[in-house]
Amino acid sequence: MKYSYNWLKELSGTKKMPEKVMEDLTFHSFEVEGLEKGEINIPGVIVGKILEIKKHPNADKLQLLKVDVGAGSALNIVCGAWNIKAGDKVPVALVDTNLSNGMKIKEAEIRGEKSFGMLCAEDELGLGKNHEGILILPESAKIGDPISKYFRSKDSVIEIKVLPDRSHDAMSYVGVAREIAVLERKKFDYDFDGLVLPKKKSKKLKIAVKSSKLCPRYIGAVMENIKIKESPDWMKKRLEASGIRAINNVVDATNYVMLELGNPLHAFDVDKLKVQSEKLKVTVQNSKLGIVVRKAKTGEKIKLLDGVVKELTSDDLLITDGDNPLAIAGIKGGKLAEIDGNTKNIVLESANFNAVSIRKTRTRLNLKTDSSDRFEKDIDPNLAEKAMARLIEIIEHTAGGKLTGVVDVYSKKVAPWKIKLDSSYVNSLLGEFILVKDMTRILNILGIKTKNGKIIECIVPTYRFDLKTQEDLIEEIGRIWGYEKVKEQPMISEILPAKINEQVFFERKVQDKLTGIGFDEVYNYSFYGEKDMVSCGFDNIKHLELENPMNSEQKYVRTSLIPNILKNIYENLKNFEDFRVFEEGRCYRPDGKKVEEKRMLAMAVAKNKDSKGEIFYDLKGAIEDMLEGFGVNSYEVRLRKNPEKICHPFRSAEIKIAGEKIGVLSEINPAVLSAYKIKSPVAVAEFDLEILKKHANKSKIYNPISKYPVVTRDISLLVSNDTTYAQIVDTIKKIGKNLVKNIKLFDVFEKDSQKSLAFRIEFEDKKKTFEKAEVERSIEKIVSTLEAELGVTVRK
Template sequence: MLYSINWLKEYVDIEISPEELSERLTMAGLEVEECRKAEPSVKGVVTAEILKIEKHPNADRLTLCKVRSTGGEYSIVCGARNMKEGDKVALALPGARLPSGIAINKAKIRGIISEGMMCSEEELGLAQKSKGIMILPPDTPVGLDVAELLGLDDYVIDVAITPNRGDCLSIIGLAREIGAVTGSPFREISISVKEEAKDVGDYITVDLREPALCRRYTARVVEGIKVSDSPVWLKRRLELCGIRPINNVVDATNYVMLEMGQPLHAFDLEKLKGRTLVIRRAEKGETIKTIDGKERTLDEEMLLIADSEGPQAVAGVMGGEHSEVTEKTTTIVLESAWFEPSSVRKTSKKLSLSTDSSYRFERGVDIEAVGKALDRVAALVAELTGGKVAKGSIDIYPEKFTPCTISLKPERVERSLGIEVKKEEITEILKALSMRVEEKEGCLEVTPPSFRQDIKCEADLIEEVARLKGYDAIPLAMPVSTIKTRRPSPSFATRRKIASILTGQGFTEVINYSFISRQCFELCGDKDRPGVFIMNPLTEEQVVM
């Protein structure tokens, strides 16, 4: 997964270089495959306000703009037509450098001096193409450094997350690890939802029929939304993490997924028949047209989200085209849920459909953070779209999460690692990993957090201590063992002698697989001794053992 260093810094202080951070994460078991600067440097570009726009006296297709920044007022000749007086823009002053390597200087354009350039998203390296100059939000202060405002001077690290560490498939997850590795405190996210519309029950009902496959399902409603493009900062963050921006609603769900690791989905409420969501198994042969435009046939082992008439989403994998959010959407239902990892994995494989959502659900998401992620995305959608959040949320959670407590003997840590690790240091390391630690009768009673589903036994805790202590702190030692000789058995000696005689007569000795094809087994198999048929053979030639 791709991570923005600037985004990570919102949750943990990073005082070391990106290169050193990459090295320390790799030594802690999170392999950083690449560390790169996000964009070529942008210097000398500041925010400014357009005070006046006039026609260029010597060119019909050019305009002459009077622009204000903290350094004063500037005359800018511009060929774009998408701006108006009062707009906030990115102004490249003389001496500025753009990602393309262009250096900005005063220039005479058709007889008029231009004291800089108002930049487009393309010129700032934010888009491949743009139709005009970039218009910043109206509340943007003038005089700000655009590179800092838009996070242009950023680094991106690509971390190979192992299947057991699904908790790290998010900005917050990796920030926790960075805090544990570097000793910097992790800052929790603060979420506040302003509920202004009617009660959520007046909009939608939810029927959970498969609690074994969906252990928690939550939903919120936001009405009065206006679907449009996302702001530049949001698009920028999504693109840095490898996600293509679509619109402000879909981008908000993807943003929170990247931030918190919880996949989310938005339904157009007006398109849900009966204004209900039913979490059930699919019927054999049932079909759904997913948002990628493809018709998919389901079976009874697949979990889906349906309305009163039919499927609306393949649970944990992809939404349906029928209830997709479009520019005409005004009211949405936001979904946040916990789906059984094995069920999502099987469905994804059967449909040959792997998505960012299924990738996370397959590895297990934090069931305790499902509601928190829903609140976060509801607040963000309301902010981006001007919508109003309904009062309350639907939260069906039949079987609450019960944390497990694992006993850890400090002496066993030393014996396993071969180095001295004091009890106090073990406690400090485990607490840095958000675990609750209590000492009881010489043992440490450790309770892992809900997002660490990979911690199940004492050996897992010892591995965590080794990771943060540093594998390089464990001394290299060759294994010591006693090699004993023994005389071969009579039968072994006889076999060796027979093999020697036969090879001397021109025969060739071969060692075959224990697996054979079904045809070979039927030809030479013993009816009284049936073979063992392999459920997942590598080839048709290795079906029977």
């Protein structure tokens, strides 16, 4: 909220410059977002005295002046203004001065007469918008003085970010001025207690409040014979400085008092109210004038001041004349009883509304107003009375009306409350040493009454709704005392090793292993869109959907890391030939009323050209490296039949450790790739990091190195394309038993429907050196079994 410095100054009595006020508030009270400085500071504009005025010989609309500026001889100046006379003191912009409107003063010749400067109007000094005539300075102004000396009074604007805890008091000038006074340890000098509601009851006005929960207090006041006109200048300036547009004296007065005291107010034109309704007669007992505060009917409509029509529900609170809606309570007024130029008689409203209800209605109707901003943060209902008293006072002054009476509906009075504050807790929480008398002094200037003792009994004024607990009071003491005084103190605690979060540190190890083998780490958003869902074939998977997404591309919570990685690949292929990326991230799926969270790892390999068609094996090798790095030597990789749409139908495998699936490795289906405009093959793998961790964290046991030599034999096989490497290796292991130490595939080529595989088999006996015959017997048995069981041809 924007605050006029002059207004704050008048209320608080501060003598501090705006910068100092801003600084003090920053360190003790609120965040100050900005300061628009009001002083004029235009070097080169000084006070001059007009010595003589002559007609310009060549121009009827110009005059020739001689002006004394205190130094050297008097200046000749050509001037077009006529509101000046000899002897006037005026602002003179000397040659070479830059004015705030961008004009630069130069020596000039105007219609044959030389001119050495310019006299300034208000707008040329940046003081206002007025351009009618030269600004005339007071007699007392000293010739030759900089002009800024005489215009220090121009207002500054301080912008303060008032957070929700203090909105109820500090979104008002009185609240902030009280704070400024407190910071100077001064008693706040504003006759707050003197604002008392006039006693005179209104005979004409009846008020019926149908829900005291939604409207704890409603005060109405009737004023007659007011005269609508513009507000006085001083009021318009203050409204404008606070960011509120002036309208007319009645509306301006309601806004002015809202700014001053923080309670929003409203005025209705009495003569526009319809009081004939039968219903009304019942509710307000045949009174001539009635205000009924009630919930709206579902579908009921109201035309607002700006002409917009809103449809309401039964959750919304309305101010009505018994029948017709006059205003959405606490949010915005209606067109029906709008104050206009012909308004003569008015009903003023100063009320208190339920914060939650206001918030709900304004959120649903998307109507954020100065009024809803305040009411939705809970206002002290006692403030309504102060605001009404002040409003009547001002309207009498600016609109000349006469108060005929007041009605106040206030069933549950809010009274000051007590908090017992343990003074030792104040110091133990702050880590400070504040004397009890200093604590109570601070509390007292804040308006909190205290009874001294180790336990301080505090009575909190109702205008400080936020002060409910001991800690709230400790904060008040701490911030006024000054947090800069609190010394840094090491904690006293037992020395214990940090508990290690195993999962977090495992995921760090995964990062290390993968960066070690050339994978770059990407971070992606946790969302994707409908398009991704369809492109990747995820449309049959249940997704969590955001109520309020950034855009339709970020509508669903990801169930897989792959779609966004495909977007990374598309972008990066523009700059890189081939690369490897990985991401660790969470994926989510709805699971009944709960939600299933998985910590996932995705790895991907992309190449602009994959002429050998090896991309699947590139990624598979990387996965094997990673698993080996975690000490996992035994895992299964098996073809998946009919994999999901995103996978290549014949290039998709699942990876298992000890029978448990840890992840999936696939080439991406070319149809999916083309949806992402990727022209070359991509291989991806996705793992569940919690399952992976479970298998990776096995403790390692040393396997003694054999003392006996290893014997190797090569065999070359011709097999059908349907026979897999895994089948062959399993057979070799099955037959060779524990004598086969290692099997290496060292050559593969495919021809027609057959492929040729060459293996090197390493034999090892841990107990003795092999006999040649034993190896031959084993090889023979392996070969014959391969031939019999897998229909393999052994190439000799």
